[in-house]
Amino acid sequence: MLLTSSEGKYLKAIYTLSAQGKEAVTTNAIAAQIGTKAASVSDMLGKLAEKELISYKKYYGVTLTEKGHKTALNILRRHRLWEVFLVDKLRFHWEDIPEIAAELELLDHPMLIRKLDEYLGYPKFDPYGDPIPDEFGDIQTKARVPLQDMPLEMTGKIAAVKDNSAAFLRYLDKMGIYIGARMAVLEKVEFDGSLELMIDNQRKVFVSREVAANILVQPL
Amino acid sequence: MLLTSSEGKYLKAIYTLSAQGKEAVTTNAIAAQIGTKAASVSDMLGKLAEKELISYKKYYGVTLTEKGHKTALNILRRHRLWEVFLVDKLRFHWEDIPEIAAELELLDHPMLIRKLDEYLGYPKFDPYGDPIPDEFGDIQTKARVPLQDMPLEMTGKIAAVKDNSAAFLRYLDKMGIYIGARMAVLEKVEFDGSLELMIDNQRKVFVSREVAANILVQPL
DNA sequence: TAAATGGTTTAGGTTAGACTAAAAATAGTT
DNA sequence: AACTATTTTTAGTCTAACCTAAACCATTTA
Structure with a gap:
C-alpha cells in the first residue's frame, strides 16, 4: 500500500x-x-x-479504520523520532523543529527509521513530551495530570505541553520550564487561577491559569 | 527562487x-x-x-548557467552531507545510501544543513570520496589519479570510486577495498590490463582493468 | 413545519509533471 | 544535393492535488 x-x-x-x-x-x-x-x-x-x-x-x-490508524501512528513515529534527532543531535531549539520534522516524516524508509531509532537510543518521548509509537504502533503512556489539577506540595516532572506554538515554547524557555524539570505547586491563587511553582527545588515561578492549562505533569 | x-x-x-x-x-x-x-x-x-x-x-x-550551477552544487552538498550522516552516524552500508540520500536532499532548509554540517564535523568528502561543496559552492579537490595510471611501487590512498552501483561497491567490500585504504601497485599485467595491489601493507589483491578504471587514488 | 444557516459535496477548472504519438530538425551517407 | 536514420520537439492526454462557485444536506430557529 x-x-x-x-x-x-x-x-x-x-x-x-x-x-x-x-x-x-x-x-x-x-x-x-x-x-x-x-x-x-x-x-x-x-x-x-x-x-x-x-x-x-x-x-x-x-x-x-484500523489500517488508517496504524498508518497514522507510523507517520507520527517518524515525525517524533526526527524531532528528537533535531533537538538532541543537531541542537535545534524546540520552536523550530515542527516545520522541518513535517518534511522529514514524509520519507518512508523502514530501515532508515529503525536505524535512526537505534541511533537515538530508542527514545520513548519527543521533545514536547509526546509519546513515540514503536514499530508496531504501541504507545507508552505515563500517568499525566494537567498542572492545574496537581495538589499542593506534591512533586512531579514536567511531562508534556499541549500547545506547541513557538510563542508558548519561547515563554516556557524564558521561565526556565522544560520537559523533565522537577516541580511542585507552592500555591494556588484563588481569584485568577494562577500558580506559584518551585522548579528544580531552586527557582520559584508564577504561571497564569492559561499557561498551566497547557502543561502536563507526571506525578512522582 | x-x-x-x-x-x-x-x-x-x-x-x-x-x-x-x-x-x-x-x-x-x-x-x-x-x-x-x-x-x-x-x-x-x-x-x-x-x-x-x-x-x-x-x-x-x-x-x-551560473545560477543553475550554484543551485546544483547546493543540492549536491545536501546529498553528500546526508550520505555522510547515513554512513557515519546511522551505520548504513554504502550501497544502501544513494536512494535515501536522494530523498533527503530534496529538503531545502539552510539551517538544517548548516547544523547537520556542524554535527558531522564539516566533512569534506562523502563516503564515496566525492567532495562536498561548501555553503558557497566551493569544492575542495585533491589530486587524484585513475588507478590504472599509478606508477609501480608508488603508494597512495583510495580516494574515490566512479561507479556507485551496489554491485560494484559490494565487490569492493568483499575485496577489502575501501575509501581511505593505503595501497600500492605491485604489478601490472600486460595482456589484460589487470593489476596486483597491496592494500594496507597487508593484503595482496588482484583487480581487473574494468575495476581499476573505476577507482581513483590520491598519491602520497 | 418551513425557512434560514452553515457545513459539505459536486462540478468544473488549473497546474505540474509525466506520458504517447506524430512532426520536425539534425547529421550522416551516398 | 537528396535521402535516411536518429534525436528532439510539439501536440494532445492523463493524474494528483488543489481551487472557486454552485448545489446540496442537516440542523436550528421562527
Whole structure:
C-alpha cells in the first residue's frame, strides 16, 4: 500500500483531531488543520475511503479504520523520532523543529527509521513530551495530570505541553520550564487561577491559569 | 527562487552529466539519467530555461548557467552531507545510501544543513570520496589519479570510486577495498590490463582493468 | 413545519509533471 | 544535393492535488 505524501498529511491531521475530541472528524476541521479548503478535503476523503484508510459517511465526518490508524501512528513515529534527532543531535531549539520534522516524516524508509531509532537510543518521548509509537504502533503512556489539577506540595516532572506554538515554547524557555524539570505547586491563587511553582527545588515561578492549562505533569 | 523537487532532479542530472563530458548535455542523456522520457525532458528544459537556470538552444542540448550551477552544487552538498550522516552516524552500508540520500536532499532548509554540517564535523568528502561543496559552492579537490595510471611501487590512498552501483561497491567490500585504504601497485599485467595491489601493507589483491578504471587514488 | 444557516459535496477548472504519438530538425551517407 | 536514420520537439492526454462557485444536506430557529 503506497501512500502519496498528501495522503499522509490527511491521515495525520485526522489522527490528531480525533485524539482531541472523541467524535468523528469534520471536513472543515481537517481543512483548517492542514490549511486547505473544504472542497479539497472532500476530494481527498473519497480517495482515502477508497483505500480503506478511513470510514467515511458523507456529511457525517470521518474516523480512521484500523489500517488508517496504524498508518497514522507510523507517520507520527517518524515525525517524533526526527524531532528528537533535531533537538538532541543537531541542537535545534524546540520552536523550530515542527516545520522541518513535517518534511522529514514524509520519507518512508523502514530501515532508515529503525536505524535512526537505534541511533537515538530508542527514545520513548519527543521533545514536547509526546509519546513515540514503536514499530508496531504501541504507545507508552505515563500517568499525566494537567498542572492545574496537581495538589499542593506534591512533586512531579514536567511531562508534556499541549500547545506547541513557538510563542508558548519561547515563554516556557524564558521561565526556565522544560520537559523533565522537577516541580511542585507552592500555591494556588484563588481569584485568577494562577500558580506559584518551585522548579528544580531552586527557582520559584508564577504561571497564569492559561499557561498551566497547557502543561502536563507526571506525578512522582 | 523556489524550486520544485522535480526541477532539482533535473539540475542535478545535468550537473552530473556535464561533469563527465565537457559538452552540452543532450535531452536523451538526461532522460536516461533520471529515468524519464525525452518528451518530458524537453518540457522541463523549457521551464528551467525560463527560470534562467540553464541555457538552452533547441536541438543543441543544455548547459547550466551560473545560477543553475550554484543551485546544483547546493543540492549536491545536501546529498553528500546526508550520505555522510547515513554512513557515519546511522551505520548504513554504502550501497544502501544513494536512494535515501536522494530523498533527503530534496529538503531545502539552510539551517538544517548548516547544523547537520556542524554535527558531522564539516566533512569534506562523502563516503564515496566525492567532495562536498561548501555553503558557497566551493569544492575542495585533491589530486587524484585513475588507478590504472599509478606508477609501480608508488603508494597512495583510495580516494574515490566512479561507479556507485551496489554491485560494484559490494565487490569492493568483499575485496577489502575501501575509501581511505593505503595501497600500492605491485604489478601490472600486460595482456589484460589487470593489476596486483597491496592494500594496507597487508593484503595482496588482484583487480581487473574494468575495476581499476573505476577507482581513483590520491598519491602520497 | 418551513425557512434560514452553515457545513459539505459536486462540478468544473488549473497546474505540474509525466506520458504517447506524430512532426520536425539534425547529421550522416551516398 | 537528396535521402535516411536518429534525436528532439510539439501536440494532445492523463493524474494528483488543489481551487472557486454552485448545489446540496442537516440542523436550528421562527
